[in-house]
Amino acid sequence: MMIEVQEVTKIFKAGEKALDGVSLQVAEGRTLCLIGTSGCGKTTLLKLLNRLVEPSSGRIFIDGQSITDQGVVALRRRMGYVMQKGGLFPHMTVAENVGLIPRLAGWSTERIRARLPEWLERVNLVPTRHFETRYPAELSGGQQQRVGVARALAISPPIILMDEPFGALDPITRRQLQSEFLRLKNELKKTIVFVTHDLNEAFRLGDEIAIMDRGKILQIGSAQSIQQAPATPFVAEFVRSFSA
Amino acid sequence: MKTYTRTLLVFRQFIITVARCGILLGLIGGLATGSGLGKTGESGRIIVGAKPFPEGHLLAEIMASLIERQTNLRVIRRFELGGTSLCFAALQAGEIDLYPEYTGTGLIAILKESATQDPEATYQHVKQAFLTRYQLRWLDPFGFNNTYALAVRADDPDTERLNNISDLHTTSTLRAGFTREFLQREDGYPGLRRHYGLHFPSVQGLEHGLAYKAIQQKQIDILDAYSTDGKLDVYHLKLLNDDQKFFPPYYAAPLVREATLQRYPEFRAPLGSLKGTISEATMRSLNYQVEQAHRPFESVAQEFLQNSGLIGGAATDASPRSTSFPKFLWERRQQTLRLTLRHLQLTGLSALLATLIGIPIGVAISRSRRWAGPTLSGMGILQTIPSLALLGFLIPFLGIGLKPALAALFLYALLPIIQNTYAGIRSIDPSLIEAGQGIGMTASQILWRVELPMATRFILAGVRTATVINIGTATLAAFIGAGGLGEPIFTGLSLNDHFLILAGAVPAAALAVIADLFLHRFERWMTPKGLRLSR
Ligand SMILES: Nc1ncnc2c1ncn2[C@@H]1O[C@H](COP(=O)(O)OP(=O)(O)O)[C@@H](O)[C@H]1O
Ligand SMILES: [Mg+2]
Numbered sequence: 001m002m003i004e005v006q007e008v009t010k011i012f013k014a015g016e017k018a019l020d021g022v023s024l025q026v027a028e029g030r031t032l033c034l035i036g037t038s039g040c041g042k043t044t045l046l047k048l049l050n051r052l053v054e055p056s057s058g059r060i061f062i063d064g065q066s067i068t069d070q071g072v073v074a075l076r077r078r079m080g081y082v083m084q085k086g087g088l089f090p091h092m093t094v095a096e097n098v099g100l101i102p103r104l105a106g107w108s109t110e111r112i113r114a115r116l117p118e119w120l121e122r123v124n125l126v127p128t129r130h131f132e133t134r135y136p137a138e139l140s141g142g143q144q145q146r147v148g149v150a151r152a153l154a155i156s157p158p159i160i161l162m163d164e165p166f167g168a169l170d171p172i173t174r175r176q177l178q179s180e181f182l183r184l185k186n187e188l189k190k191t192i193v194f195v196t197h198d199l200n201e202a203f204r205l206g207d208e209i210a211i212m213d214r215g216k217i218l219q220i221g222s223a224q225s226i227q228q229a230p231a232t233p234f235v236a237e238f239v240r241s242f243s244a
Numbered sequence: 245m246k247t248y249t250r251t252l253l254v255f256r257q258f259i260i261t262v263a264r265c266g267i268l269l270g271l272i273g274g275l276a277t278g279s280g281l282g283k284t285g286e287s288g289r290i291i292v293g294a295k296p297f298p299e300g301h302l303l304a305e306i307m308a309s310l311i312e313r314q315t316n317l318r319v320i321r322r323f324e325l326g327g328t329s330l331c332f333a334a335l336q337a338g339e340i341d342l343y344p345e346y347t348g349t350g351l352i353a354i355l356k357e358s359a360t361q362d363p364e365a366t367y368q369h370v371k372q373a374f375l376t377r378y379q380l381r382w383l384d385p386f387g388f389n390n391t392y393a394l395a396v397r398a399d400d401p402d403t404e405r406l407n408n409i410s411d412l413h414t415t416s417t418l419r420a421g422f423t424r425e426f427l428q429r430e431d432g433y434p435g436l437r438r439h440y441g442l443h444f445p446s447v448q449g450l451e452h453g454l455a456y457k458a459i460q461q462k463q464i465d466i467l468d469a470y471s472t473d474g475k476l477d478v479y480h481l482k483l484l485n486d487d488q489k490f491f492p493p494y495y496a497a498p499l500v501r502e503a504t505l506q507r508y509p510e511f512r513a514p515l516g517s518l519k520g521t522i523s524e525a526t527m528r529s530l531n532y533q534v535e536q537a538h539r540p541f542e543s544v545a546q547e548f549l550q551n552s553g554l555i556g557g558a559a560t561d562a563s564p565r566s567t568s569f570p571k572f573l574w575e576r577r578q579q580t581l582r583l584t585l586r587h588l589q590l591t592g593l594s595a596l597l598a599t600l601i602g603i604p605i606g607v608a609i610s611r612s613r614r615w616a617g618p619t620l621s622g623m624g625i626l627q628t629i630p631s632l633a634l635l636g637f638l639i640p641f642l643g644i645g646l647k648p649a650l651a652a653l654f655l656y657a658l659l660p661i662i663q664n665t666y667a668g669i670r671s672i673d674p675s676l677i678e679a680g681q682g683i684g685m686t687a688s689q690i691l692w693r694v695e696l697p698m699a700t701r702f703i704l705a706g707v708r709t710a711t712v713i714n715i716g717t718a719t720l721a722a723f724i725g726a727g728g729l730g731e732p733i734f735t736g737l738s739l740n741d742h743f744l745i746l747a748g749a750v751p752a753a754a755l756a757v758i759a760d761l762f763l764h765r766f767e768r769w770m771t772p773k774g775l776r777l778s779r
Contacts, residue, residue, distance in 0.1 A: 047682075083678075090698070100693070104684070137774060
């Protein structure tokens, strides 16, 4: 699954470009990390991919097909979505949250039940029996985030969109989840767009890293190329601020 | 574009839901009207109405039981109807077939003409006018003249020298307590004041039963009374002479729809036999029986009919009313049960209807800020219309009885339900809705699986508020003939009978408390467990 963004501009308020002529590509099975200061347009760019936001101009393709050519629900079901605070439904148990999309996609209860342990084990929510019947309010932040990831992965979408999924966690839990992410990434071979504001996280998790500022992408490349040859003074300063 | 399809989807879901509810309501409505009161003109039924005061009630009961005894017609009683204009409107609309009316009231309050002093001329005049103008017929009068009168304390040094209304010029300290009807009618206080040039330092609007208490406790000094009032002697009051002849004659007679007379000529004879059978003294004593001796209308009417030889048969139960309230309640248990069931029917049906319609409206306005403001403030204004005014306003469209009562209660119940549904859905974190969209839920899946479950608590709290308020408001339904626990309350008020008031008020209050507890439990039970944990 290849993602291609061509010259996309997004204007919410007249005169202010939240995104300004953004173009990028993500090759199948690769992970792109979007990084930049708060308000630079990372979330907006991510939401353009699953059409929670529509572009003011420009086009987006997945495997060469424009994302507007298909139904929006069908598009989103081919893309897992993980939000910062998990986005779990508080009135549903872990099992109900994770099994929601399979259920809406028409899976039988038995089929969901049978797969549930696998989904929870994948994100280290073990023993799975213990977690199935829990409500989000009964879980720690890290556990909630794991449920969010399990929900996104349940029906095996080829693409995963993640918006600062570990941003609100304490450093120890964050590192732990990052390790698990790397394991899953190698195991499942998804095409992933991962938003973060932490450059170390981006270097650790991303195959490519896109550095953004005020609605523009300043540089896209591997961790190494960005460290060795920053494209602009802003990028150099940004990298320096994290290595310090 | 996105919001547009979303709205469309929700709208489609709404239509489906409403269609389902419609079928359900049709069923319930069918049951309700099947057991409820029929419309006049159906085969073999006569509907007798009465204004909400004892004499009107008693005369109506006398007519009703006589028709029952002497014809094969089924008699339906719709007593305690809100007042002259309500009774007259109901009669014209064919919601009732007859009710007892007074010639003076017909002349002044209905025909809007000025008073004449000659009783016979007045009667002939209204008879002619009603027949040509409204196709309503005045049958022969019962005999007595129940004119308006002013009464003062007989044993009070300030008032004992007063004999005539014109004597009121000699004093300027009397505080008046008049019924609202008297205060408004041209043949009441406004006309009287001009005719005699009267002035009182204070004039208060009081309910009739309460006015007697007030004059006894010297909170007022003069009140309006009927010359046949059974309370006059009990409270040691004396009537002032209408020496300058202002009050027109008020001879009571059955006022009947001409169409009904032609359809069922057989009920004319029993009413004719009542001609001239009730003198003023008789009427005063009959009034005394129900108002002071607290005997049921039915047995007083029965006894009168037997004593005047109009019906035969064994002497009826003449036992005096029990003196302990629990015993009184126990004796009325069947009646109370019937009234309570009717009360439940009124509040239950209206709350159910308001729930089924209010939730979709609340959901719809939660999608559009443009509609939310106007809808909520419109409903708010509706809420401020006094209950009786709203009931009165609905009569031209829905008649009297169950329908306007249900409609009014439904309208009152709507606001809390719409408001809470709206607030409940608005209180949901927008990022949760976005999460639902992001993982590929459709608009209606988000509504049914996220928004409605998360708003359940709020919505049910609205239903609870609406129901509890409606249980109180529904007592007023008695005024338009819809029955319920308001019946004993208002009869009790006009009879100044505390037991009777309580016989309606206690079950109504109990009903409100039980409904509140029950719906509170239901709310807890329906609230998704995950939400109870998080807050
Ligand atoms: N729905 C919206 N309406 C108006 N402005 C928005 C909206 N979403 C984002 N913006 C604006 O677009 C810019 C980029 O926001 P965002 O993509 O959320 O930034 P980031 O995720 O990088 O912190 C910000 O200036 C933000 O205020
Ligand atoms: Mg963001």
